[in-house]
Amino acid sequence: DADVTQTPRNRITKTGKRIMLECSQTKGHDRMYWYRQDPGLGLRLIYYSFDVKDINKGEISDGYSVSRQAQAKFSLSLESAIPNQTALYFCATSDPGGYGYTFGSGTRLTVV
């Protein structure tokens, strides 16, 4: 099994729908992250969590929310999806000290 698992891998949804992207990790790390990738913009940080009780906004959090259900689980929600949220989404976890990051395989989301 992968260290970081993202579900679904691909999703097409309609404008206005609520959608949740899920992420689970088996690394035993406290720190988890959600990134969004758009062509030509690299990966941008949406939300991050340094432990179960800690949630922080990243640089592009508008239109998104997160839930840290357990150390191993960190979900990203789009309450009302819009077409410009079409992107590739990555979840990651890291060890303490910022030395090693492990990424999931990504979720390709299309909002039509």
Place this chain on the structure above:
Amino acid sequence: AQKVTQAQTEISVVEKEDVTLDCVYETRDTTYYLFWYKQPPSGELVFLIRRNSFDEQNEISGRYSWNFQKSTSSFNFTITASQVVDSAVYFCALSEAVSSNDYKLSFGAGTTVTVRA
């Protein structure tokens, strides 16, 4: 302000040519880490190399090498004798502290490398 700048948007080379990817970063921290990742057409992120801010020794690992210079805040990456399988998007990234043990990773915009046979 962009913390990591990759000035080259696209690079196209013929197989066996060397490719150097530029990366300039910005940080006030004294302890930080720099990374290079590869994203092939399949989409996953593949970790390539990592350097900490206290180690400016440049190294070679197979066909990969890097040049870390704190004085110019640069962390350049070279692929020697490129191959078609090297075609991918390459990201430079900076890991900085938010608190004593908590870090977050900032990415550059990426450089698309195309290696032609």
